Amino acid sequence: MEVLLAMSGPDALSLRGDYLPMAERHRHVGEFTVEQGQIVDFELTWFPSHEDVPPAINVDESLQLAVDYWTTWAGNCRADGKYADAVKRSLLVLRALTHYETGGIVAAPTTSLPEDFGGARNWDYRYCWLRDASLTLEAMLTHGYGSEALRWRNWLLRALAGDPEDLQIMYGIGGERDLTEMELPHLPGYQNARPVRIGNAAVSQYQADVVGEVMVALERLRLAGGKEDNFSWALQRAMLGSVENHLEDKDFGLWEMRGTAQYFTHSRVMMWAAFDSGVRAVRDHGLPGPIQHWEQIRDRLAAEIMDLGFNRDLNSFTQAYGGQQTDAALLALPQVGFLAYDDERMLGTVARLEKELLTSGGLLLRYRTETGVDGLEPGEHPFLACSFWLVEQYARSGRRTDATNLMDILVGLSNDVGLLSEEYSMREDRMAGNFPQAFSHLTLVRAADAMHGEDGLSLQLKH
Known part of the structure; x- marks a missing residue:
């Protein structure tokens, strides 16, 4: 041929x-x-x-091998209930976004698909965010894919090897560290959305929440029976040491703000969760560590968060210390056990989110971009992950009807093969942002688990 x-x-x-x-x-x-x-x-x-x-392949044989592999893999999925098909499809997407050889999990396989059509919110997502990968690990564990979780842990150990102070929020699929952002002006972009970017400047940001997500995921791996070795636990101890070194530092938050660093409430809660996971590792799993010291830092952070991150007049947690803005990231607080889903302070926060961030189409925005907090021009579509978080919150706090109604809307936004992008424009009835998006699919799994009564190895701790 x-x-x-x-x-x-x-x-x-x-x-x-x-x-x-x-x-x-x-x-x-x-x-x-x-x-x-x-x-x-x-x-x-x-x-x-x-x-x-390379020599030619036998196309028919290769296609059959692929079908057999994916059919067998999906057949091992533990999922039932109304949204079982959507869960299986999402887990397949997450597995497909995982590099077969290295175990690295990319956020999406695309770059520069616009969040705002014709605008500048165009990013390269072809990298492994520790946050996204940690949450993917949890989704895999809940549905019986422990080997995939262990492979990701091994990728993590290789990527983070070295000085914990050099920890990045993201890496290449092989653990590459140099992800310098560049603009390609000779390319017009999707429907003329410029600039087209390769690399991601957020790699150099300090995001205080990342170690917390990693530590929570590894604690859930231990709960599922995963065993620590000397290297993996030593690395986790070193990461906690790095968090302690940066306790007083402001950060750029979950949403990778390109504005001014702040004390973001979500970030401070995830720092709390990092030390809480360390305490659990010593107390519940017998691993060595300074448990009293970690408890002191954890409790200090908890008191600080309640003092500075919760506005009593508004009966709501706020996006950042001392501010009044709200943020969908606050829905993660009960997910890591900082307080209960039905705690009155959480319910007050949800009421503000509904009032200020719900769109006319029923989906939830991340935050109000017109405040200028992210350093970019205002305007974006709702992040699907935020709405899936809201489904989880509804389901866990007894609002089953609201959870079902919103979940049905979200699942209905999937395309003909069950894929979801990062955002959705209800006005234009189309997806926006990079596609398919791991964050959207892993939060779909979490939401469905909440609807089906699956606890997902929950870490509940009420304050």
Whole structure:
């Protein structure tokens, strides 16, 4: 079979198929008709340009192997209830976003698909955020995929090896650290949304919540039977030491604000959760560590959060210390056991979220972008993850009807093969942002678990 080669520097592509395009004015063009019942095969392969052209594969055999693998993998999923199909599809997406060899989990396989059509909120998500990967681990554990969770832990150990002070919020799929953000002005972008970016400048941000997400996920791995070795627990102790070193530092928060660093309430709660997980590791699993010291830091953070992150006049937690703005990230507080879902302070926070961030289409915004807190031009569509968090909150606090109504809307936004993007424009009835998005799918799983009564190895601690 003929093969069409394209080379540029270190990269090369080979294309095989029944109808190869022909050269025409510095490009290749081809046109053909496929009739009903006819099958036309193409095989496109990347390879290093200094190597020989890879041999052709048996397309039918390779397709069958792929179908068999994914069918078997999905068949091991523990999921039932009304949303079982959506859960299985989401877990398949999360598995597909996990690199087969390294175990790294990318946030999305795309870059620069716009959050705001024609706007500048265009980011490269083809990297492994520790936060997203940690939450994916929890979703996998809840549904019986312990081996995938262990493979991610091993990726984590390799990526973070070295000085804990050099910890980043994200890495490449192999643990790469250099993710310098660049703009590609020669590319028009999706529907002229500029700039097109590769790399992500957020890699250099300090985000105080990240270690908390990692520690909570690894605690849930222990609860599921995962065993620590000397290296993995030593790394976790070192991460707690790094958190302690930065207790007084402001950060840029879960949403990677490109404005001014602040004491974000969610970030401070996740610092609390980091030390709470360390305490649990010593108390419940017999691992060595300064439990009294960690308890002191944890309790100090809890008192600080209640004093500075909760506005008694508004009966609500706030986005940042001393402020009055609300933030959908506050829905994570009961998820890590900081307080109960039905605590009156949490219910007051939910009431403010509903009042200030719910759109006319019934979906939840992250925060009010017109405040300028993120350093960008105002305007964005609702993040699907935030609405799934709200479903979880409703379900866990006894608002079953509200949970069902919102969950049905969200699941109904999936495309014909059950995929979700980062955001959704109800006005234009279309997805927005990078696609498919791990964060949307993992929060769908959490929401469905809450609806189905699955506790997800919950860490409940009431204040």
